[in-house]
Amino acid sequence: MALARAREQLRKDDARRKIRLGGLVIKAGLDAESEAVVLGVLLDAVANLQGPNGSEARKLFQEVGSRALTQRETME
Structure with missing residues (x-):
């Protein structure tokens, strides 16, 4: 059970990181x-x-x- 929670947290952290990096691409004006x-x-x-x-x-x-x-x- 704890292993499943740890995996889920790692997945959420990875998704959050990718969203933040995508936001930087947008802030830089490169989204187009x-x-x-x-x-x-x-x-x-x-x-x-x-x-x-x-x-x-x-x-x-x-x-x-x-x-x-x-x-x-x-x-x-």
């Missing part, structure tokens, strides 16, 4: 793009993060993302 374009954007970002200037890219993405989240929260 094709899945291939969205995936391409994400793969390009990963390549930047893993590249030789990854720490600089991460810092820039963090700043831009934090600013966008803050602006949208105040508008909602």
Whole structure:
């Protein structure tokens, strides 16, 4: 019984995570793009993060993302 509850909680947590990530795609304004374009954007970002200037890219993405989240929260 406890194992079933643990599995159910893991499933709910996974679903919640996926919903939140989908919400970020929408907040970024990419919801009108094709899945291939969205995936391409994400793969390009990963390549930047893993590249030789990854720490600089991460810092820039963090700043831009934090600013966008803050602006949208105040508008909602």
